[in-house]
Amino acid sequence: MSEDIKNEDVVPASIVAEEPIIAPEVAEKAEELVADIKEEAKIEEAPKPAEDVITGPSGSGKAEAQAIGSVGDGVIGTAKAAPKKPAAPKQATTKSNDDIVAIYSPRNLHWEGVGKISKGFNVVSKDAAEKWLTKSGIRVADPKEVAKGYGL
Numbered sequence: 001m002s003e004d005i006k007n008e009d010v011v012p013a014s015i016v017a018e019e020p021i022i023a024p025e026v027a028e029k030a031e032e033l034v035a036d037i038k039e040e041a042k043i044e045e046a047p048k049p050a051e052d053v054i055t056g057p058s059g060s061g062k063a064e065a066q067a068i069g070s071v072g073d074g075v076i077g078t079a080k081a082a083p084k085k086p087a088a089p090k091q092a093t094t095k096s097n098d099d100i101v102a103i104y105s106p107r108n109l110h111w112e113g114v115g116k117i118s119k120g121f122n123v124v125s126k127d128a129a130e131k132w133l134t135k136s137g138i139r140v141a142d143p144k145e146v147a148k149g150y151g152l
Helices: 024-038 126-131 143-149
Strands: 067-074 075-081 098-104 109-111 116-117 120-125
Touching: 098 126, 098 143, 109 126, 116 120, 120 126, 120 143
Parallel strands: none
Antiparallel strands: 067 075, 098 120, 109 116
8 A cells, every 4th residue: 555544634525505415317217216116016915715725634633742751772852742731720719717817027037838928917827827926026916907007
């Protein structure tokens, strides 16, 4: 490179008012191309399918899912697994008011095997309440106190 171009030598281009940015010959050619593209891109409705279309067999309904399993000789690969049976819907267990107790906790607590309670009022079973009441600061909440705490 015999010529070194420096930033000082580069002059930015400027747009002069009323002067076209694109040469007139290029603009005419671009307009012709756009017109050709618009003519070629006309949207047509898809033809209606024929009435005598041959279709494939419908599924048997006994789909087997693929799973990783033993293929043979202790080799692990993809094997077919029986589809999972849908679980029976869980029935809601109803507890009578005699089995539940409202307790108040001044802080969030977690006790392995007993459960978790958060700060404020908590509704727990009688068995869990007996265990929670052994902790300091936890007390049985009066129904009127619970109602007042929830703005009722």
